[in-house]
Amino acid sequence: MLRFTTAGESHGQALVAILEGIPAGLPLVSSDIDAELERRMAGYGRGARMKIEADRVELLSGVRAGETLGSPIAMLIRNRDWENWSDVMAPEPDEPGRGPRRRRLLRPRPGHADLVGILKYDREDARDVLERASARETAARVACGAVCRRLLREFGVEIGSHVVELGGIKASVPDPLPMPLNQAADRSPVRCLDDKASEAMVAAIDRAKGEGDTLGGVAEIVARGVVVGLGSHVSWDRKLDGRIAQAIMSIPAVKGVEIGLGFEAARRPGSQAHDEIVRGGRAGTAGFARRTNRAGGLEGGITTGEPLVIRAAMKPISTLMRPLETVDLVTGSPARAQAERSDVTAVPAMGVIAEAMLALVLADAMLEKFGGDSLEEMRCNFDQYVERINRRWDEAWGKGDAT
Ligand code: EPS
Numbered sequence: 001m002l003r004f005t006t007a008g009e010s011h012g013q014a015l016v017a018i019l020e021g022i023p024a025g026l027p028l029v030s031s032d033i034d035a036e037l038e039r040r041m042a043g044y045g046r047g048a049r050m051k052i053e054a055d056r057v058e059l060l061s062g063v064r065a066g067e068t069l070g071s072p073i074a075m076l077i078r079n080r081d082w083e084n085w086s087d088v089m090a091p092e093p094d095e096p097g098r099g100p101r102r103r104r105l106l107r108p109r110p111g112h113a114d115l116v117g118i119l120k121y122d123r124e125d126a127r128d129v130l131e132r133a134s135a136r137e138t139a140a141r142v143a144c145g146a147v148c149r150r151l152l153r154e155f156g157v158e159i160g161s162h163v164v165e166l167g168g169i170k171a172s173v174p175d176p177l178p179m180p181l182n183q184a185a186d187r188s189p190v191r192c193l194d195d196k197a198s199e200a201m202v203a204a205i206d207r208a209k210g211e212g213d214t215l216g217g218v219a220e221i222v223a224r225g226v227v228v229g230l231g232s233h234v235s236w237d238r239k240l241d242g243r244i245a246q247a248i249m250s251i252p253a254v255k256g257v258e259i260g261l262g263f264e265a266a267r268r269p270g271s272q273a274h275d276e277i278v279r280g281g282r283a284g285t286a287g288f289a290r291r292t293n294r295a296g297g298l299e300g301g302i303t304t305g306e307p308l309v310i311r312a313a314m315k316p317i318s319t320l321m322r323p324l325e326t327v328d329l330v331t332g333s334p335a336r337a338q339a340e341r342s343d344v345t346a347v348p349a350m351g352v353i354a355e356a357m358l359a360l361v362l363a364d365a366m367l368e369k370f371g372g373d374s375l376e377e378m379r380c381n382f383d384q385y386v387e388r389i390n391r392r393w394d395e396a397w398g399k400g401d402a403t
Contacts, residue, residue: 145356260296
């Protein structure tokens with residue numbers, strides 16, 4: 001239904017994204033996308049690069065007079081840093097006898113794609129790998145996700161995230177979560193809702209920086225207002241939980257994904273792991289609700305209408321200023337890995353990227369169920385579905401019982 005691809009190296013000229021499958025007639029302006037790009041760049045613990053960049057999208061196609069056309073949406077985000085790297089990254093061949101380009105990476109960093117990438121792609125300089133393995137690419141994903149988020153907003157879906165753990169410091173999570181979630185989370189320098197934990201996280205980042213180390217953490221991503229019935233139980237690749245997990249796991253450095261209770265569910269007896277069904281709920285839930293939301297909004301790979309709750313665990317960034325042992329690719333001798341300019345942590349940004357990936361999966365699932373070449377057609381299909389699932393139970397039980 002929805003297809004997207006990105007291109008671009010971290011210090012190349014620009015990032016490019018193409019998103020296809022968004023229906024015609026969706027109001028869209030570049031500031032919808034820029035706002036998300038800006039959120040991704042923020043977060044305490046980022047390095048000098050984020051001071052150089054000021055990500056802005058240029059809409060190259062698929063949008064006219066503030067509305068989508070139904071055609072592929074091509075987007076460009078320029079790398080400001082390109083001017084400092086144009087000799088390193090130039091696509092043109094070098095003059096004969098010029099010698100190797102500067103900024104080669106020949107001491108691969110443990111944990112990065114450096115070594116496996118050059119082995120697989122038969123390269124000498126790991127820069128040929130790391131430029132694309134860089135998390136810079138996620139700016140293009142966030143641009144695509146922002147368009148999907150705009151579409152989802154038309155159907156009452158709100159997506160937000162917050163950091164629940166960073167550098168081993170756990171935040172206490174308010175219940176219920178504030179609404180809108182991002183308005184509260186974005187106030188903290190690490191996008192954490194617990195002020196005390198937020199302060200401790202900032203201190204931990206400063207400490208790690210002083211020690212030449214890096215930190216990982218966990219972000220929780222929440223989507224509210226999702227209609228019941230997205231995804232399917234019938235085949236493995238249609239299960240929405242599996243599709244979400246793949247999308248989130250594809251974010252650089254993400255090593256674990258949980259839905260709802262996640263791993264904790266495995267430790268509990270069934271009586272404390274599931275959610276009792278009661279009558280109630282919003283229009284999009286057919287008059288059914290859950291007493292709890294341990295399942296994180298998904299049962300059998302299908303949305304329940306309860307909030308989707310996803311957690312993503314990110315390992316510490318693999319570029320260490322006090323580097324780990326590696327092998328020098330020129331001499332074959334033991335060496336310390338190359339220290340490149342990098343971030344101390346990007347966990348707050350990862351939450352924003354995960355929101356974008358979730359938006360992409362949800363928009364895809366919405367299009368699958370409600371289709372439509374235009375927003376209006378999609379809206380008709382959606383309204384009809386919601387009306388029908390509600391009416392069915394109203395009729396069965398007598399109108400007015402299900403609120
Ligand atoms: C990254 C290293 C740093 C990060 C970069 C990801 O960049 P640089 O090597 O230019 O200092 O800032 O992230 C971004 C550029 C971004 O936009 O998120 C890496 O090695 O993955």
